[in-house]
Amino acid sequence: MLKEIETLPKKRPREPQPEIPMSHPASWWSARESRNVEHLPPTESRRERIEWEILALNVSRHPLSPYRGALEDLGVASSERIKELPHGTRARVAGLLEYLQCPPTKSGNPVWFLLVEDEQGLLQATI
Secondary structure (H helix, E strand, O other): OOOHHHHOOOOOOOOOOOOOOOOOOOHHHHHHOOOOHHHHOOOHHHHHHHHHHHHOOOOOOOOOHHHHHHHHOOOOOOOHHHOOOOOOOOEOOOOEEEEOOOOOOOOOOOEEEEEEOOEEEEEEEOO
């Protein structure tokens, strides 16, 4: 088998592949108007995606805010409403997981500490 290795073609170094030019989705409009599409304002979802890619956070609105109506229909309480509930009350919450920690315990049973953010504030939970 070692002798056959010498007959195999030599590996060529990888060269960067040229990008395939893709037309912009609004190129039909650009051609019709004979103007460039770069002057158009980005859509709300595009702007949020750009904010997240560049800043790693959303500046214009909280990512959960479009879903607040649906979450309320499911009985999800906001972080402000949770503060008003008596201790020991069961509640359903939703948010972005900001921090998750599972430290070792003396008993060996797992304990999870969570920090969850909704559009009104932060919640801490222990599971």
